[in-house]
Amino acid sequence: MSAAAARLVVLVPAAAALVGLLVARRPRPRTPRAVATVGSLLTLLVALVELVAVHSAGPVQALHLLPSLQAGELRIPLQLQATDAPALVAVVVAVVGWAVQAFAGWYLRDDDRYGTFAATVSLFCAGMLLTVQSADLVLTLVGWEVMGWCSYLLIGHWSRKESARRAALKAFLVTRLADVGFVLGVVLLATDAGTTAYQEVLAGAPGTLSKVGIALLVVGVLGKSGMVPFHDWLPDAMEGPTPASALIHAATMVAAGTFVLAQLFDVLVASEGVRWLLAVSTAVTMVYAAVLAFGQGDLKRLLAYSTLSQVALMLSALAAAPRDEGPGAGVLHLYSHAFFKALLFLAIGWLSVTVGGTAATALRGSLRGHLVIRPAMFVGLLSLAGVPPLVGFVSKEHVLGAAEAGVSAGDGRAWLVLLAGIATVPLTAAYCMRAWLVLDDLATTDVTRHEADTATRPVRTAVTVLAVLSVVGGLVVLTPLLDLRGHIGWLVALLSVLLIVGAALAVRWVPLVDDPDPATRLVGDRRPLFDRGLGVDRLYVAAVATPVLALARLVVVLDRDVVDAYVRGAALTARWSGRGGQRVHDRERAASGLAWVVAGVVAVAVAGVALW
Incomplete structure (x- = not known):
């Protein structure tokens, strides 16, 4: 029972998202609202069934969601888990997801894009639940990326407002930058263990690759969670509708990193320097953000x-x-x-x-x-x-x-x-x-x-x-x-x-x-200084955003004017050669050329007769 519930708790909101997208453009909002509400209630019911089953029948450490994959020497089992902590957090996510869907149906009742919003919320919950139930690094990464994509859509839901578009793009860019570390961390952890299964990643003593991998993973978590120095995007995310804020800030994306690191705690505690990085960033963030909140x-x-x-x-x-x-x-x-x-x-x-x-x-x-x-x-x-x-x-x-x-x-x-x-x-x-x-x-x-x-x-x-x-x-x-x-x-x-x-x-x-x-x-x-982050926002733009933008422009110049120069040079050569050939084979020029050829033949013939 717990194994089936662990699969369904991910698949039900995913199915609700798919059906919700199919009916999102209905002229009446009742159908999208019904799909969102029923989907969230079913998800909550399945999560409760899983929690009861785990508590009564015992945990299941690994169960397959999809057939295993083999990539050379790397084994990717694509496993879920049905254990105490994931089952409890799945219930929490399902409760918050249901509350947000119930609230959004009223709060956005006059929004012409409510159906799309509700479907995105369902997909967001599916991504979070996949991350929570995952016993495989690849599935964790998939859930992590689904949440990041959905957060961009939810924050920018009111895309007719320039401020909402800017906030969504800002969130996307900052979290994407940090997610580079998360992806590389997953790769290194899997390479060191030879598999992406949590059980085997945690089984042995972490090697150098695993320690570097958990450090990069922490960088990704700091970015997604909005910790200093990646904090600047999260307050701006308030440009999204309030139900989206409740979802992102409560039990989903910004808290997901905590659960991922908790699952990999044995690797984390073996890396003293990484824990210092985490301690410094969180200590600064909790005091700094509390001061800013007051003003x-x-x-x-x-x-x-x-x-x-x-x-x-x-x-x-x-x-x-x-x-x-x-x-x-x-x-x-x-x-x-x-x-x-x-x-x-x-x-x-x-x-x-x-x-x-x-x-x-x-x-x-x-x-x-x-x-x-x-x-x-x-x-x-x-x-x-x-x-x-x-x-x-x-x-x-x-x-x-x-x-x-x-x-x-x-x-x-x-x-x-x-x-x-x-x-x-x-x-x-x-x-x-x-x-x-x-x-x-x-x-x-x-x-x-x-x-x-x-x-x-x-x-x-x-x-x-x-x-x-x-x-x-x-x-x-x-x-x-x-x-x-x-x-x-x-x-x-x-x-x-x-x-x-x-x-x-x-x-x-x-x-x-x-x-x-x-x-x-x-x-x-x-x-106003508090609203601007005590000047840290401006410092962030000067120290991070501006250099990154300059680096991006440099990359574009190098790619366009250096790396791509040979390709473009070959294209220009072919173009010029084609134009030259076209001019040579132009119809009018071809006619005059033929006349000269005929004249030449006549001249040769006359000369031959005369000389003979």
Whole structure:
């Protein structure tokens, strides 16, 4: 049962994507909406069946999705797996996918390209589920690339806007650049092992090729996850529709790298330098992004920067956890982040429909009168801040507990991660409190009591389910589904709670004048600087984008004027020779030439007779 479910959990959303594309252009949106909804519900059902089967009948380490391939000495078995962690994460992806499809059916109800969007979401989920269920490096790469292609389409869905086209192209180029490392990493890992099967890649002691391969793989993960120095594309991705933002930022693409590295954790821990690279990048990202989140003028971008910080936290667990702790803490935070971040994005999207935008000024007091969004937003922000006993608290404290275990083992990387994580706690609490004060401004006139008329029952159901999971989802630590060998560091947990309370109270009592937004007083005229990434965006353009563009132009010149010169020279020679031959064989010239030939023959004949 688990083997069949593991295959179906990938094939069902892929089939929904195919059928969705076939009916995307129907004049009525009901058919594409029905296909998307039914496909997402079936995917969720199959994922739940797999989870129950794995838990009851035991895991299946390797099962074939397609016949094996043989490329010389390299064996490519194309295997899936049905084990505890993949089955659990598959359920999470399916839940978020269903919630996004339910929300998109209402949010994009008047969009003439809704059918294409829904089909792309289904394909996106299929790519993520293939990555999660994969036990083969090639299948992982296929799922990884499908997500990258779909993210380009989703971010640029409103392609009639120049800003959306630019954001999609930016995301595509940055992630493509990083994916070069991912592809080369897969090649080197497979070359060293002689196969692409995870079991055999992890079986022996990693050689030099595997260590270089995991380093390149980490570069690809940093790019796809939006870590420094590849972070610049992710906030701009907010140009896409809110359902796309919820999908990309919650349980799919930006978190996929965490699960891939968790699957290859035994290779990762054998490469000390690679773990230092991961620790430095994630430590810088989680603090930098949390600072930027506080000063954003748009609350959707605030959530985008919070995603950068939270993904950095889950990846940092893989950099800091000792070998015997395993990658469970990072996977747990991936699991919890999916629920509360999808909840927050959908709630912001719901509110934006009622007020016409996601800017902080537009959303001021917009929660007043909402009977569903208000408690949902409250739960989501508390979970993001890490307030006990919500799921965000449980997962964050396991990450900090894993880092604490690394510190006890004398690991310098763990110190870096632990200090960055503790510094991020009050910053996260501060921007969460700021968002709540803006959204729930008591001085704003209650103008949003018409929520029952603006959202359908599936939307309210999706938001409610995500809110409930954000409250009780932490109970997963009591099950054997995740390999959590460590424990919560209670000293760190107590410190975190004190920092949360302190930061929240400090922001709450910032003296304000006719404005509920603490960033108005604390950031002031520097808010545009925060919106531009504290100048790092400009530095990124100068240090990365401009040199890459210059290099691209140089490559074009070399290819066109040097490498291709011989080919073009031969073509020009042939062209000129052809034109010369054409001129020689021109009809008029041929007629005059014939006359000269005749005249010559006559002259020769006369001369011959005379001389004879």
